[in-house]
Amino acid sequence: MSPMPDPAPGSRPTLEAVAARAGVSRATVSRVVNGGAGVRQPLVDKVRRAVEELGYIPNHAARTLVTRRNGAVAVIIAEPEFRVFSDPFFEQQVRGISRELTAHDSQLVLLWVEGPGDYDRISRYLGGGHVDGALAFSVHNDDELPSVIRRVQVPAVFGGRPGWPGAAAEPAFPYVDCDNRGGAREAVRHLLSLGRERIAHIAGPRDQTSAIDRIDGYRDVLLDADAGLIAQGDFTVESGARAMAELLERRPDLDAVFAANDLMASGALRVLRERGLRVPEDVALVGFDDMASVVAATEPALTTVRQDIEGMGRLMVRLLMRVLNQAEPGAGAPGSVITPTELVRRASA
Amino acid sequence: MSPMPDPAPGSRPTLEAVAARAGVSRATVSRVVNGGAGVRQPLVDKVRRAVEELGYIPNHAARTLVTRRNGAVAVIIAEPEFRVFSDPFFEQQVRGISRELTAHDSQLVLLWVEGPGDYDRISRYLGGGHVDGALAFSVHNDDELPSVIRRVQVPAVFGGRPGWPGAAAEPAFPYVDCDNRGGAREAVRHLLSLGRERIAHIAGPRDQTSAIDRIDGYRDVLLDADAGLIAQGDFTVESGARAMAELLERRPDLDAVFAANDLMASGALRVLRERGLRVPEDVALVGFDDMASVVAATEPALTTVRQDIEGMGRLMVRLLMRVLNQAEPGAGAPGSVITPTELVRRASA
DNA sequence: CGATGCTCTGAGAGCGCTCTCTCGCGGAGT
DNA sequence: ACTCCGCGAGAGAGCGCTCTCAGAGCATCG
Secondary structure, eight states, rough: OOOOOOOOOTOOOHHHHHHHHHOOHHHHHHHTTTOTTTTTTHHHHHHHHHHHHHTOOOOOHHHHHOOOOOOOEEEOOOOOTTTTTTTTHHHHHHHHHHHHHHHTOOEEEEEEEGGGHHHHHHHHHHHHHOOOEEEOOOTTTOOOOHHHHHHHOOOOOEEEESSSSTTTTOOOEEEEEEEEOOOOHHHHHHHHHHHHOOOEEEEOOOHHHHHHHHHHHHHOTTTTGGGGGEEESSSSHHHHHHHHHHHHHOTTTEEEEESSSHHHHHHHHHHHTTTTTOOTTTTTEEEEEOHHHHHHHHHHHHHEEOOHOOOOHHHHHHHHHHHHHHHSSSSSSOEEEEEEOEEOOOOOO | OOOOOOOTTTTOHHHHHHHHHHTTTHHHHHHHHOOOTTTTTHHHHHHHHHHHHHTTOHHHHHHHHHHOOEEEEEEEEOOOTTTTTHHHHHHHHHHHHHHHHHHTTTTTEEOOOOGGGGHHHHHHHHTTTTEEEEEEEEEOTTTTHHHHHHHOOOOOEEEEESTTTTTTTTTOOOOOEEEHHHHHHHHHHHHHHHHHOOOOEOOOHHHHHHHHHHHHHHHHTTTTTOGEEEEOOOOOHHHHHHHHHHHHHOTTOEEEEEESSHHHHHHHHHHHHHHHTTTTTTEEEEEEEOHHHHTTTTTSSOOEEEOOOHHHHHHHHHHHHHHHSSSSSSSSOOOOOEOOEEEEEOOOO
């Protein structure tokens, strides 16, 4: 587009070249390129023009070498399962991360952990100073990742409250999570306000803190809930269906269900309809997540607890940036952030 | 685990330190770290031990500064749509890329294009020499990406045959694709061999080369195919269902369907069953992709054309590495690779 | 026994950038 | 008019690594 005087092929112009062209010193060019503070306007203009004309782009490696800043953040995917990416939840979070990182002029380096034996490589990479920090997701309780990260002393932020033993006590990594417990409480209270009296819960996997927090929220409201009203799922549609069938068998009189996520809610919904139960007339149903792809497909439309997933991703980045920018490494690490949830009323409850 | 003498906190050991400890020069340590060719065994051992003891990890930026090699490759995601990652096809390909990149000691930098206005940033990043090369996916015909990549002169490999105007003629980027046309031919021939005589096709989006190649393959075999036997879809389940309904209306006598992908095949299957048609007795059905999540769920199990998606991802990386490692930039760019497909016979045809 | 050739090691010059330190210059204070 | 202060610009020293080049050491050969 711009008529750029094609420079010597293969060799990009350096700071030096720009300085020569603008008739100033390297230092001045550097100052201008990095914001231009403390340089008089006419000089700034002259340098800017030279940069433009030469098509100068700073050499990242050289800059990193002296500043010790990479402008890159690792996103660590430690899920051993296959369908990580397929998880819309995950996609949204990564999207938020990507966007916020861009806003901070940082790059996203994807680190895909290929099983436990791979931590060696990850650790070497993280330790090699390739990235300024790391973003990881709440992993299963026995995952080595947190200790690996701690060992290499790389600033990190987690997505989701970590659940490893003693996580609450020790000064662990900051994390971003939504108010799972509060959201669950709100869902159950809503069901109560509808006059429902036998409210069941389809719980998520026992080793994920989000699921634990949601069941805790349920119990907060329903202090004397019958254990028979709680069924175990694993966040998949199928498990939701199974759990619903189980609940119906145990407590055919139930009049409401709070599922720990939308996927399980949709599974439950299917079973409910197969049994000829009307939603919400006979059984009111509330999910969790407000996952667009699920919510759009259910009939009746699913009432659920919304969490701002993309926003959580962005927040993770902001938290990490705050850690990176604080002068004193020890001084007051930023705390974790719990984002609010919001009950979205639709037709199912 | 290993009793490492905690070095001064915050300061990693440098080559210099290792050299001092081993009693050799920096140059020798460098040689050992980079493979140790041309260094006598006793010295190699001594250096290795010093590296071990100090926990030395080479500084990437310093190395990049002199070698002009980054050890990083950009994966560009230019899909404007939301459900990129959710696409299992995509996930598998990225997985393959990630694995192969790891094998080449390279990192995966994710570049997510946020709409057309974002190409400026992408271009700046690519041009800034942050990465050694780029991997991109076959984009829509009017996408700017190829020209952006060409402008910044970054080695790149595409996934999927590019379809922009004149792509075949000009010396474009190498690409990796499966033999869509051949696979389609095989599918149709299989249907013929089953004695089917009125074989319909549910086509994919007109602006994607994979869909075009598949319909071409269908026509290769069925030279005189009635246009009424072809219905248009867009690779989604829903579109497959719609297309099937349409076909059934136009040609109630059809006895076989070749869908351009598994997703559409599963949509078609649903409609077929709703209409009380038996598969494969009344209508034989063949898909394309052999997508595990779809194939596992269909009843009867779907006969389909398998393509090795992860393998294609790996191939993209290998191709790129070959481009990067050739001394003469102009000399014989490696050609594209077409991977074979394989008909997987199951119950549906 | 010295010359020749080979292999292995070390010295040192950068790679492109940032950043501190110093110096020059102009305006305000006395 | 002279000093003092402060701001803006330049000089130069690295950041940690690679790689060329020259030299040291050794074996072989004439």
